[in-house]
Amino acid sequence: MTPSCEPPTEPDAADISLSTPMDLLSAIPYLVGYIPADSLVLVGLDAKQITATLRVDLPRTDQPVTKLRISPDVLRRNKVEAAVIAGYGPPERVTRCVDHLRRMLAAQNIELVDALRVTDGTFWSYVCQEPACCPPEGRPVNPGDSPVDAAFTYAGMRALPHRQAVTAQLEPVKGPTRAAVTRATNQVRKLLDDTDAMFSARETLLDEARTILAKATEAGAPLPEIDQTVRLAAALTDAKLQTEAMTLVDSHSPHKMVDLWLWVTRHVAPAFRARPAALLGFAAWRCGNGVLATEAVRRSLTDDPHCPLAMVLGRLLDEGVPPSSIPKITGELLLPLPCSPAG
Template sequence: MTSTDRPRLAVRSPADLLAAVPYLLGFHPADSVVVVALRGRRIVFAARADLPAPPEDPAHPARHLAGVVHRQRVDAATVVGYGPAARVTPTVDAVREALGEAGLELLDALRVTDGRWWSYLCTEARCCPPDGRPYDPGTSPVTASAVLAGQVALPDRAALAARVAPVDGPARLAMRRATDAAERRLVDLVEASPGSGPPGGRALHEAGVTAVREALRRQRRGERLGDDEVAWLSLLLTHLSVRDHAWERTDGRDRDIALWSDVLRRAEPEFIAAPASLLAFAAWRAGEGALAAVALERALAQHPDYSLAVLLDDLLRRGVPPSDLDGWPAVGPPGVVRPRRRRRRAGR
């Protein structure tokens, strides 16, 4: 599910819309149904689901998509199905019905296969011939505008997942060695820490705050963390007070996404839950719902009960707009998240 707080793309025809969809999602969809939602004349949201495989009922993803889109407080939508007619048509029909029940105006319903598109609503052979209309997104001015604005459309969802895939080969071996050294360093820190609280509690928190601050500073300067720094940070993030400190300082900035993507890819599997969740939060805040989803898939596959990942996954699946939670998180005691009221502007 993707909010579209990005440079505006001028969409004037079905072909323009089809050229825009990959940039709204972040990748070129296949075997998918996509709903593009508008508020007034502006595209504000795009949601995608896999086409159901027979004998799965197409009404299930249709109701889910319609509910997600309806929560965005939009006025109208266009449905696009990608794939053969036998699979696309029942799903598009179910989504159309569900959107109508939600009170949304249906602008168009399209099917795309092999570089051609068809409209389910147009019956004029002159503009909507039975064999479809060819389109080439590579020649569209929408594509040119998106590229000029720095937007990226990866070849498919697998390419998006590769952005958060773990490093391998020599890079993985180097990280294992760095993590072994970081674990020994952590033991030394705990053993040297006095106090009656949890073992090393204060010292661990202070070390974590320092590591997070240094990582953010290095990222602002365009510097990449070394293996020892990533290993040390990933260990410290397993402590909730450190994770929450990093979470409060993470937003939808490009540098936040870059930092936590790098840490996620390089951290050892047992330590990925926090950086994956921080990346998902940053991507969600930036309107990159698809990137947030693949980050959460990595987190939950390895750590299915990690509470922050479970919370963010629920927000993403329900299509909660990031703007609904401006000022969030407000973190109390470690791991306890409190809603924060939006700040009121002066004079109101």
């Protein structure tokens, strides 16, 4: 995967009306997951509903606009019939990219609803010529202070301040909590290293893990304790358990499963982290949060470059495959997903 291009995200909010350029610009940070900078964002529409949001880095002025890496294939996969373009950056970098995308949309018979540029807190439209709506001097953007912001917040969505804040969500815990993780990890290793009791130890871990997962799906259930968290992660070497965990993502609230697997990813040692990170990626992808899914997959593959679930998700994200196009897992594994044991 490449850091210059992020996969489409699918909206996951209540029916929020976006009727003006300001409404759309207020919505984009929630659709992307953070406030864009030096970016080009394409919001895809189908019958006036948002189907996907794609963000890419703006190419430098000495780079060709083809570096945008937005392809017609991605737009087709996400059933984009109309689009709004929003460029964030100086005019000399934004305008040529907007022109490139406008030509591509026209070639695909995709309607351009609007094309906007945001520079230093002010926006302009390349399409709207109404001074009352989009005056020549531009209009100020007021992020975080509109009815649209309130509606997205009420729907449980949030916009992080920048891209780095997404990555920071996955950082391992530190201090006394980290010490507790180390102690729990050593206890599990000691249990699994006992050759005479290895089989019974693994069965015990699996039973405990299933109990933890079942409890995690209950309304209002707290996140597991450190010892439980480490034992759950260690048990995920079992392919069947990982399939069961994926089934829970599809049969319960994926947002709740994002919270669980983000917690586990942050509270385990690297040797046990690839599987929960991959499950975090799967849950985030199901939620339509392509940015968090990308970071989770990257973290998983850093710990285990051969983790099949992370590898499959990486391909789906790279190719812009929307989660709605993949059937839910209901107990039968649809993809070769279990991770290889950590070395």
